[in-house]
Amino acid sequence: MEITVMSNILEKNEEIAAELNALFSKQGILAINLLGSPGCGKTSLVEQTIRLLKNEFSIAIIEGDLYTSKDADRIAACGVPVVQINTHGGCHLDAAMVKTAIAKLDLEQLDILIVENVGNLVCPAEFAVGEHAKVVILSVTEGEDKPLKYPAVFQQSAAIIINKMDLLPYTDFALDAATGDIRELNPDAALLNVSCKNASGLTDWLEWLKGQVLLRRKQKRD
């Protein structure tokens, strides 16, 4: 019975996610599902992205957290629309939550919607939220063994960001080993080394993101 219920939940989620995905595509909005452990730097990447792109693109953010509006407060301070979802203990966002959240956003003229998921390398991998692409962040302070221990999110992501490169000299993180393991799991993903703190490597991230926005616009026209 467990398995049936779980499969029903996943099926229903896929249905709503497909509906959202079609809506975003139709409007020419790039939707990103941003994943990673607690504290890997998801909100910091969103802040930097807004800072560097908000004059060029219209951006909105959905923040997922179990409790508090700490992340939404940080994003609101950046001057873009943000909706906080509190899961009240739930370990991932789902498509229905995002569907409710977008009702509070003006989708007209929007270029980029970033959904920052709950900090969790496991459960969010199973629940699409309507995204065109998943992006996962691994911070060097987490250790190079994480991609092989939590492969699903790394396999599913179109871009994989290694963050906190500013801390690399103070850790034992084996960058070559991590890069090799990630390449084994996902040869096609964009692989970007950044520091959200000192802004190094962010140009490559912005280039990747802009490429995705242009792809959405092109597909909307076609």
Place this chain on the structure above:
Amino acid sequence: MEITVMSNILEKNEEIAAELNALFSKQGILAINLLGSPGCGKTSLVEQTIRLLKNEFSIAIIEGDLYTSKDADRIAACGVPVVQINTHGGCHLDAAMVKTAIAKLDLEQLDILIVENVGNLVCPAEFAVGEHAKVVILSVTEGEDKPLKYPAVFQQSAAIIINKMDLLPYTDFALDAATGDIRELNPDAALLNVSCKNASGLTDWLEWLKGQVLLRRKQKRD
């Protein structure tokens, strides 16, 4: 139906966890459920604990991971018995998994059993594995906002360890704020600042752990 199924799963887990807890208590074994985000330093704390206590106490470890035996390999190198549980995508250990794992351990003469859970600040909080105490690790690189965002594990833990203190000077981690938030959530827990890398602060951790072992021995005698 969902809710009923989930409640049945949790109830069944509580049942097996209580059975394991009684078994550990009867044998005078201290059972610890070690929790924290991916890369917070759970395995490093276990390694240091073994290194510093293995001549004084008999220790065994159960390692929980989605995939790989990386952590069990590290522990085996420390010269104590270890059993790896692979959850194959599952986001937490449960009592039934631990029950299967302890069949591979010699419980006679054992003083301390540490169950290192899957790296996840959310889901493991709901599933007891027979422990006498939960211990959660927060690393300073994760940010001081995590206790309030993931309160359950912090509320449930008898000891809360702030790890990677060696990296504190290179981060923006507000130690006072984190300590204040943790104290709000859980005034009674032991709160310990350590660096598993340079071994600072570990004396306090060992003292706490030894106190728990003696408590188990006393309760076994009584």
